[in-house]
Amino acid sequence: ERKNSSSLDVFLLYEGGLPAFTEGCKEKPKLIVHFGMAALQKGLLIDANEIFKQATEQICNSPSPPGYYHEVLYAINAQIIIELKEGNTDGAVREMNRRLDI
Numbered sequence: 288e289r290k291n292s293s294s295l296d297v298f299l300l301y302e303g304g305l306p307a308f309t310e311g312c313k314e315k316p317k318l319i320v321h322f323g324m325a326a327l328q329k330g331l332l333i334d335a336n337e338i339f340k341q342a343t344e345q346i347c348n349s350p351s352p353p354g355y356y357h358e359v360l361y362a363i364n365a366q367i368i369i370e371l372k373e374g375n376t377d378g379a380v381r382e383m384n385r386r387l388d389i
Contacts, residue, residue, distance in 0.1 A: 316345040317355045320362045327365055336369040347385065359389060 323338035339362040346359050363386045370378035 316342045316349075317358055319345070320355075320358045323362060323365070327369075332369050332372065336366055336373075339363070339366045339369075343385065347389070356389075360386065363389070 319338060319342035323335045323342060326335035326338055343359065343362055343366070363382055366382045367379045367386070370376075370382060
């Protein structure tokens with residue numbers, strides 16, 4: 288659940304404007320990871336997890352490994368923690384396996 292209207296405004300920007308802003312950006316997944324970290328810092332676990340999923344899927348589907356490896360690991364680690372906090376052990380194990388694949 289979103290905590291306040293300023294957080295809601297930020298996520299409306301993400302959902303509506305950020306994808307258009309990042310179009311053509313070759314480090315778009317890196318930007319998305321940083322946005323997910325910001326959501327996590329705000330305590331928006333569900334939003335952060337969805338953002339991380341989008342970023343890690345783009346990164347894992349990439350033909351070559353990204354130059355921002357640490358950000359990818361942070362995103363996956365955060366997903367594991369969020370999944371465990373939400374009681375989704377299967378989701379956490381899935382993310383652990385993804386982390387091992389990278």
